[in-house]
Amino acid sequence: MKRIFALVLACAMMLGCGAVSALADDVVTLRVWAGIQPEYGYDTLIENFNEAFKDKGIQAEYTRYVNNADGNLQVNTFLMSGGEIDVLIGYGTDRLKTRVEGGYLVDLTDMMAAAGFDPIDELGEANTVPYTIDGKYYGLNTKYENSSYLFVNVDMFQAAGIEIPYGGWTYGEFREAAKKTTQGEGADKVYGMYWNYNSGPNYSRGFCRNILDEYAMYKNLECTEANFNDPLTVKGIQLMVDTMRNDLSAPSVEDEKADSMSIQTMFLGGKCAMALGISQLRLVKDLATYPHDFTTAIVPMPVPDETFEDKAWSFLPGAGDIISIASSCEHKEAAFEFLLWYVQGGMNPLARGGRIPLWKGTDANEVAAALMDGAEGVFELTSLQNYINIDKTNTTMLLDHPEWALAEITAIYNEEFENALFGIKTAEDAMNDATTRANEAISLAIRNAAN
Amino acid sequence: MSRKITNQRREDILGYSFLLPSLIGMLIFSMLPLLATMYISLTDWNYLKGLGNWNFIAFRNFKDLWNDTWFTASLKNTFFYTIGTVPVALVISLGISILIESFCRSSFANGIRIALYMPQICNIVATATVWKMMFSSYGPFTNLLRSLGWTNVPRMLTSYDWALPAVMLVAIWQALGYRVFIYSAALQGLPSDLYEAASIDGANGWQRLIHITVPQLRPTTFFLTITSIIGSFKVFGLVNIMTEGGPGASTYTLVYYIYKAAFSFNKMGYASAIAMVLFVIMLVFTVIRWTSNKRTEEE
Numbered sequence: 013m014k015r016i017f018a019l020v021l022a023c024a025m026m027l028g029c030g031a032v033s034a035l036a037d038d039v040v041t042l043r044v045w046a047g048i049q050p051e052y053g054y055d056t057l058i059e060n061f062n063e064a065f066k067d068k069g070i071q072a073e074y075t076r077y078v079n080n081a082d083g084n085l086q087v088n089t090f091l092m093s094g095g096e097i098d099v100l101i102g103y104g105t106d107r108l109k110t111r112v113e114g115g116y117l118v119d120l121t122d123m124m125a126a127a128g129f130d131p132i133d134e135l136g137e138a139n140t141v142p143y144t145i146d147g148k149y150y151g152l153n154t155k156y157e158n159s160s161y162l163f164v165n166v167d168m169f170q171a172a173g174i175e176i177p178y179g180g181w182t183y184g185e186f187r188e189a190a191k192k193t194t195q196g197e198g199a200d201k202v203y204g205m206y207w208n209y210n211s212g213p214n215y216s217r218g219f220c221r222n223i224l225d226e227y228a229m230y231k232n233l234e235c236t237e238a239n240f241n242d243p244l245t246v247k248g249i250q251l252m253v254d255t256m257r258n259d260l261s262a263p264s265v266e267d268e269k270a271d272s273m274s275i276q277t278m279f280l281g282g283k284c285a286m287a288l289g290i291s292q293l294r295l296v297k298d299l300a301t302y303p304h305d306f307t308t309a310i311v312p313m314p315v316p317d318e319t320f321e322d323k324a325w326s327f328l329p330g331a332g333d334i335i336s337i338a339s340s341c342e343h344k345e346a347a348f349e350f351l352l353w354y355v356q357g358g359m360n361p362l363a364r365g366g367r368i369p370l371w372k373g374t375d376a377n378e379v380a381a382a383l384m385d386g387a388e389g390v391f392e393l394t395s396l397q398n399y400i401n402i403d404k405t406n407t408t409m410l411l412d413h414p415e416w417a418l419a420e421i422t423a424i425y426n427e428e429f430e431n432a433l434f435g436i437k438t439a440e441d442a443m444n445d446a447t448t449r450a451n452e453a454i455s456l457a458i459r460n461a462a463n
Numbered sequence: 464m465s466r467k468i469t470n471q472r473r474e475d476i477l478g479y480s481f482l483l484p485s486l487i488g489m490l491i492f493s494m495l496p497l498l499a500t501m502y503i504s505l506t507d508w509n510y511l512k513g514l515g516n517w518n519f520i521a522f523r524n525f526k527d528l529w530n531d532t533w534f535t536a537s538l539k540n541t542f543f544y545t546i547g548t549v550p551v552a553l554v555i556s557l558g559i560s561i562l563i564e565s566f567c568r569s570s571f572a573n574g575i576r577i578a579l580y581m582p583q584i585c586n587i588v589a590t591a592t593v594w595k596m597m598f599s600s601y602g603p604f605t606n607l608l609r610s611l612g613w614t615n616v617p618r619m620l621t622s623y624d625w626a627l628p629a630v631m632l633v634a635i636w637q638a639l640g641y642r643v644f645i646y647s648a649a650l651q652g653l654p655s656d657l658y659e660a661a662s663i664d665g666a667n668g669w670q671r672l673i674h675i676t677v678p679q680l681r682p683t684t685f686f687l688t689i690t691s692i693i694g695s696f697k698v699f700g701l702v703n704i705m706t707e708g709g710p711g712a713s714t715y716t717l718v719y720y721i722y723k724a725a726f727s728f729n730k731m732g733y734a735s736a737i738a739m740v741l742f743v744i745m746l747v748f749t750v751i752r753w754t755s756n757k758r759t760e761e762e
């Protein structure tokens with residue numbers, strides 16, 4: 013009897029295991045990777061997806077990677093070896109291009125056509141077509157890229173008698189405001205401006221040249237000649253140098269790096285009146301972690317002079333958070349379902365951290381509510397409203413052309429840019445040298461490609 | 464006779480079988496990558512495009528190196544780093560070892576040696592991060608220099624002139640313990656009769672140091688010099704964490720540039736060419752060490 017009982021029990025256990033395994037086999041779990049901490053919206057997003065797709069047997073789990081050079085190298089390694097990433101939210105068109113060249117991302121063109129999803133119509137031409145590679149879609153921009161805005165400490169501006177520049181301003185007006193709001197000395201000094209070069213160098217590096225739109229890097233669309241010595245780029249760098257080294261209204265790049273300054277320590281710590289790096293808007297709302305009692309306004313970056321007024325709200329790049337599917341993903345259909353769900357409203361919880369969806373069908377009220385949630389008293393609401401209502405299609409970005417030696421010439425630009433900020437060279441000399449060096453790198457890249 | 468040969472062969476086979484695991488490991492993890500690097504250095508391989516997706520370009524990478532300002536800066540910085548760290552570290556560690564041996568009781572001496580060795584076993588990321596904080600505008604190291612009367616102390620890690628010396632200082636501090644251990648062991652092995660004879664002849668402490676200790680330590684110093692040179696040519700971790708090669712290219716070193724060329728510029732072929740240059744430099748020092756070892760054994 014005991015033997016029969018044991019046999020039945022063993023069979024039941026085996027059947028049970030089989031049932032569990034069958035159930036487990038039926039559920040597809042997608043591994044979603046992005047560079048944002050889960051508490052800034054991804055936890056809710058994944059929860060919503062899992063709830064909405066549990067009947068379809070699709071679930072998702074979230075992994076946060078660090079969006080810096082080492083973190084992206086890790087992502088590339090995982091994409092190469094396969095098996096870790098199904099859906100990737102990437103940052104930066106150069107990385108998208110590199111990953112496509114390596115064959116690590118799925119061509120979404122036919123899948124979107126089959127699903128009746130027209131990216132140009134749904135996300136806007138300026139946010140999609142320039143991001144195609146050889147006419148194909150390997151990733152979709154999902155949020156309005158917001159790198160060209162400044163945080164302004166309204167209380168400090170009011171104390172200095174400066175009006176909030178809602179509609180934009182010029183380099184001259186900006187420089188004066190930075191001077192006026194600079195106070196104190198030594199460790200207690202409050203600066204007018206914090207360029208955020210240490211924790212977000214791309215913002216300031218981009219600010220100086222982005223006004224040139226598609227000519228920000230190269231003189232021509234064939235990309236055979238660098239354009240770093242354009243007078244507008246030099247003027248932008250000179251503005252930074254003036255605030256850092258002449259007016260002393262911004263911490264020098266030496267101090268930024270030596271003291272590991274960040275938006276948290278400088279802007280949220282009340283040590284500056286203005287700061288660049290608005291993609292960290294989520295931190296401003298996070299009063300529990302970064303308590304502060306001033307109001308923050310969001311204003312556009314300054315332009316060289318009045319003739320560039322129309323550029324105030326339309327610096328490039330215009331879109332970001334590129335969602336893609338890894339070539340190694342075993343459940344591409346399920347991943348594509350996630351992708352469409354994410355783009356078409358699924359990502360709305362991210363708005364509370366400042367990520368504004370691009371999709372035309374986005375419920376503006378829902379996004380505004382998410383962004384405004386907890387913003388009263390923290391943000392100056394008119395400026396926040398302006399920020400939400402920006403025309404998200406008025407941007408320029410070209411990608412589908414040969415960007416010769418892009419990584420090298422970016423490194424050359426960065427190095428010479430630093431030479432100017434450190435005062436080793438004048439802005440003009442640094443950019444002339446950057447152009448000469450970059451042209452040499454481009455010539456080598458063209459020669460290598462020809463062989 | 465034949466039985467003897469059989470036994471000899473059996474012993475040989477047994478010996479080689481003991482060697483086999485490490486031999487296989489060396490073939491797979493050292494020789495194979497070395498040969499692969501040699502070949503890849505002759506190609507234009509972008510590693511993201513996958514294995515085998517390359518063009519053979521002969522020695523073009525090696526030719527291009529000499530017109531590359533990053534490479535020449537890296538080479539110059541690496542030599543400067545080596546010349547700056549190796550002799551200074553050896554002199555300091557020899558001095559500390561002599562002081563420990565001369566003035567400390569055994570248990571206290573061991574405590575000091577262990578304390579000095581701690582940085583060697585600490586995680587390099589943690590070490591570099593703490594030193595970054597030490598070098599900050601109001602960090603302990605900067606304040607120390609200020610209190611010593613240096614009014615306008617530069618931001619060490621963000622100064623074009625001071626960043627590399629600052630990294631070198633950390634490297635010297637970090638490797639001190641290992642060298643002190645080696646020197647202490649060598650000092651304990653020096654024959655005491657030489658010192659006794661010198662004392663009887665009226666030699667003072669300084670004379671004994673210069674004419675007995677230093678010459679007697681020559682093999683140890685030579686060993687430490689060569690291994691330190693090889694180690695300093697491989698510097699990467701401190702640079703990557705403390706300065707990321709900056710400001711500008713003022714702290715680029717050969718291994719850092721290999722990493723940058725391979726994983727930032729995706730030019731694995733070019734990075735392999737730099738690695739081959741580094742290999743040749745290291746080979747020269749290794750051959751010097753082998754030759755010296757052989758000579759010592761013969762003596």
